Amino acid sequence: MSKKADFVKFDKVDKSYDGKVLVVKDLNLDIEEGEFVTMLGPSGSGKTTCLMMLAGFETPTNGEIFLDNNPISNIPPHKRGIGMVFQNYALFPHMTVFENLAFPLKVRKMSQEDIEKKVDKALSMVSLGGFANRMPGQLSGGQQQRVAVARALVFDPAVVLMDEPLGALDKNLRESMQYEIKHIHESIGVTVVYVTHDQGEALTMSNRIAVFNDGKVQQLSSPDKLYEEPVNSFVAEFIGENNTFGGEISEISNGTCKVKLEKGEIIANPISVKSVGEKTTVSIRPERALINPKDKMDNNQKGKIEEVIYHGDHTRVRLNLLGNSEFILKVPNSSQNLDIKLGNEINIGWNSHDARALDPK
Amino acid sequence: MSSETGKILTTDGIPLEESLKQAEKKNKIKAFLLVAPLLLFLIITYMIPIGDMFSRSIDDKMVTNMLPKTYKAMETWDGKELPPEEVFEAFYLDYKILVKNKTAGKLQTQLNYEKNGFKSVLKKLARKQKKFEEGNYKEQIMKVHKRWRNVEYWRAIKRRAPSYTYSKYLKGVDMYSNEDGKIVQVSEDRRIHRILWIRTVEVAFFVTLFCFLMAYPIAHLLATLPMKYSNLLMICVLLPFWTSLLVRTASWMILLQQQGIVNDFFVWTGLVADDNRPEMMYNKTGTYVAMTQILLPFMVLPLYSVMKTISPSLMRAGKSLGATPAVAFFKVYFPLTIPGIGAGCLLVFILAIGYYITPALVGGASGTLISNQIAYHMKSTLDWSFASAMGLMLLTGVLVIYWIYNKLVGVDNIKLG
Numbered sequence: 001m002s003k004k005a006d007f008v009k010f011d012k013v014d015k016s017y018d019g020k021v022l023v024v025k026d027l028n029l030d031i032e033e034g035e036f037v038t039m040l041g042p043s044g045s046g047k048t049t050c051l052m053m054l055a056g057f058e059t060p061t062n063g064e065i066f067l068d069n070n071p072i073s074n075i076p077p078h079k080r081g082i083g084m085v086f087q088n089y090a091l092f093p094h095m096t097v098f099e100n101l102a103f104p105l106k107v108r109k110m111s112q113e114d115i116e117k118k119v120d121k122a123l124s125m126v127s128l129g130g131f132a133n134r135m136p137g138q139l140s141g142g143q144q145q146r147v148a149v150a151r152a153l154v155f156d157p158a159v160v161l162m163d164e165p166l167g168a169l170d171k172n173l174r175e176s177m178q179y180e181i182k183h184i185h186e187s188i189g190v191t192v193v194y195v196t197h198d199q200g201e202a203l204t205m206s207n208r209i210a211v212f213n214d215g216k217v218q219q220l221s222s223p224d225k226l227y228e229e230p231v232n233s234f235v236a237e238f239i240g241e242n243n244t245f246g247g248e249i250s251e252i253s254n255g256t257c258k259v260k261l262e263k264g265e266i267i268a269n270p271i272s273v274k275s276v277g278e279k280t281t282v283s284i285r286p287e288r289a290l291i292n293p294k295d296k297m298d299n300n301q302k303g304k305i306e307e308v309i310y311h312g313d314h315t316r317v318r319l320n321l322l323g324n325s326e327f328i329l330k331v332p333n334s335s336q337n338l339d340i341k342l343g344n345e346i347n348i349g350w351n352s353h354d355a356r357a358l359d360p361k
Numbered sequence: 362m363s364s365e366t367g368k369i370l371t372t373d374g375i376p377l378e379e380s381l382k383q384a385e386k387k388n389k390i391k392a393f394l395l396v397a398p399l400l401l402f403l404i405i406t407y408m409i410p411i412g413d414m415f416s417r418s419i420d421d422k423m424v425t426n427m428l429p430k431t432y433k434a435m436e437t438w439d440g441k442e443l444p445p446e447e448v449f450e451a452f453y454l455d456y457k458i459l460v461k462n463k464t465a466g467k468l469q470t471q472l473n474y475e476k477n478g479f480k481s482v483l484k485k486l487a488r489k490q491k492k493f494e495e496g497n498y499k500e501q502i503m504k505v506h507k508r509w510r511n512v513e514y515w516r517a518i519k520r521r522a523p524s525y526t527y528s529k530y531l532k533g534v535d536m537y538s539n540e541d542g543k544i545v546q547v548s549e550d551r552r553i554h555r556i557l558w559i560r561t562v563e564v565a566f567f568v569t570l571f572c573f574l575m576a577y578p579i580a581h582l583l584a585t586l587p588m589k590y591s592n593l594l595m596i597c598v599l600l601p602f603w604t605s606l607l608v609r610t611a612s613w614m615i616l617l618q619q620q621g622i623v624n625d626f627f628v629w630t631g632l633v634a635d636d637n638r639p640e641m642m643y644n645k646t647g648t649y650v651a652m653t654q655i656l657l658p659f660m661v662l663p664l665y666s667v668m669k670t671i672s673p674s675l676m677r678a679g680k681s682l683g684a685t686p687a688v689a690f691f692k693v694y695f696p697l698t699i700p701g702i703g704a705g706c707l708l709v710f711i712l713a714i715g716y717y718i719t720p721a722l723v724g725g726a727s728g729t730l731i732s733n734q735i736a737y738h739m740k741s742t743l744d745w746s747f748a749s750a751m752g753l754m755l756l757t758g759v760l761v762i763y764w765i766y767n768k769l770v771g772v773d774n775i776k777l778g
Contacts, residue, residue, distance in 0.1 A: 002463075018374070055677075055681055056680075056681075057677055057680075076686075077677070077680040077681055078680045078681070078682075078683050078685050078686070078689070079683075080681075081683070083681065083682075084677070084678065084681040084683060086674045086675065086678055087674070088672060089679075090672060090675050090677070090678035092675060092678070092679075093691055093697065094697055096695045102681035103679070103682055103684070103692070104683050107682065107683045107684045107685075108683055126542040151682065152681075152682075155682065155683065161681075167736055182418055201429070
């Protein structure tokens with residue numbers, strides 16, 4: 001069975017609630033069968049709206065959504081066969097865990113025997129075997145979450161949507177649930193569309209991440225690519241930590257460019273700049289800049305240490321570098337003896353490849 | 362568990378429970394003092410009046426107090442034949458005082474309740490007794506009216522001997538204890554109270570039903586509309602609350618009367634002929650319409666407060682799991698609103714069962730309820746003990762309904778806000 005590359009397809013989808021503002025603009029997105037795709041973005045970026053359109057609770061203002069090549073805009077939610085996990089679980093409080101899980105099977109008129117089998121299987125999948133007769137109110141947040149996941153999967157939907165399902169959990173539980181959901185996805189191979197504003201969650205769980213901002217997908221790629229190779233300054237800024245320099249291209253040749261800053265000049269990797277004179281924002285990940293580099297690097301600058309914050313496994317150092325007093329360095333906590341003291345001047349070096357010249361902010 | 366905690370000591374060696382009690386004592390006293398005024402208020406305005414109502418409803422001292430000598434003399438009379446001379450004498454002496462004090466009228470009324478025709482007999486005796494001579498009162502009284510020879514009348518007096526009676530309660534359900542002390546129904550043409558009880562329950566039931574049917578969608582709208590519109594709608598729902606009950610009832614009279622606005626409209630649209638205008642007031646229809654409108658907010662508000670807490674994502678979850686909107690509604694949404702339905706129905710039913718002004722004004726003869734009958738006895742016949750008895754029967758009925766409701770749904774499930 002070959003996997004369809006466009007199992008879920010958003011085709012030129014626009015969405016507006018009031019006829020004045022587009023919350024989703026010209027969205028084109030293909031999701032492969034069995035893939036775990038996360039829609040990541042700040043609140044108000046349109047990601048939840050996309051999910052709701054896919055679930056059928058909102059209709060696209062323009063464009064069409066295809067599920068397995070069938071347009072679904074005119075299919076009501078209950079006929080789409082899409083499982084959904086809601087932000088606050090949305091478990092039916094008047095039903096037991098068993099009845100909650102049996103609900104989608106009962107409305108599909110399955111036999112009692114099949115229902116019991118399937119519910120048992122789904123419950124053991126989320127390791128809640130003995131909880132069938134509890135009421136949702138008697139469960140902890142994490143357990144409710146697992147019931148919600150099991151309920152969304154129990155009727156074998158082709159696609160499962162998850163709308164910030166871990167938002168209400170505390171940090172430790174959230175992390176363990178991330179792995180649990182990821183493992184469930186891997187073991188049953190269902191297509192998952194996941195919405196979150198937590199980049200850590202997105203990076204941990206997804207095959208691909210669609211970064212939303214302002215109603216548009218800014219970048220759709222795998223977590224590592226997203227982090228290492230952001231295509232614009234929003235993505236660079238939104239995913240992980242980022243040091244930026246605003247400047248102007250003064251020279252551009254194959255593979256490198258020179259960016260003139262207010263004070264000084266750096267060599268960078270031209271990503272979204274093409275010609276001399278263009279404004280740009282150069283983005284450098286904190287861990288790509290090294291202190292006193294041994295190897296030869298094509299950017300070497302001196303910076304003054306303004307703040308040192310101890311983080312256990314690493315130390316964050318804030319520098320004043322080339323007029324940017326917010327330049328952050330992450331120094332691993334190792335036996336290496338570096339002279340990191342407040343007020344000291346240190347040598348910083350990085351490769352031009354890691355300094356990405358993106359669109360201006 | 363508690364036996365274990367009993368052994369735990371605080372660092373000072375005092376048992377933990379005791380120490381806790383002492384620490385909490387001040388707070389408990391404070392809490393009690395805070396609710397004390399309310400408690401006092403409830404006792405004065407609720408417990409005492411109900412107690413008074415109860416004692417009034419069974420109180421039958423009036424006749425006993427008016428004829429002290431008679432009842433003393435009657436103690437040995439077995440009631441089979443005419444009483445002996447002493448009873449006649451005692452009755453003459455008691456009655457003489459009553460006539461002199463001009464309070465004989467009350468006795469006449471009271472004894473007439475017991476035996477029809479007693480009033481005229483007593484009135485005649487009041488006139489004739491002035492000329493009575495001393496001694497042999499039996500002969501003299503029997504001469505005044507031949508009915509005095511009838512033992513029934515003496516038995517009627519004797520029946521009023523006890524200071525307490527439940528006869529008012531029997532009367533409330535159209536029954537009485539007859540001459541032989543048996544409890545029997547009154548003759549068919551006089552059974553008015555039972556009709557009223559049934560009608561009261563029927564009206565309360567249907568008003569509750571209509572209120573529920575109308576309030577459910579309104580409450581749902583209120584709970585789901587955006588704030589801007591729901592506030593406006595809420596004001597519309599509450600507006601009747603801010604208008605006097607009398608004004609509202611009076612406006613229904615304007616609307617519903619035969620020459621009223623609704624009828625004019627029907628005639629104008631040609632639905633009814635001008636000479637055949639339907640009567641929508643001074644009957645049950647009027648009572649239903651007006652009471653439903655007036656009691657509607659009491660249904661809307663508890664429903665709204667419950668629906669407000671139901672997350673819209675529950676319905677969405679239902680639909681996403683494959684339930685049609687109707688199935689999702691009946692399996693998911695509706696069961697969650699039951700606490701509100703229970704509270705609203707109970708509230709409206711209890712209010713409706715004791716409703717007074719509206720049925721009095723728009724109900725007419727066929728639309729009056731038991732409370733109107735109570736008021737009638739309070740104001741017109743001045744039979745307060747009967748009014749009290751019926752009031753208590755109504756209260757008991759309400760408590761029974763509450764009890765049944767508690768058994769069926771559970772009062773813990775009620776949600777008023």
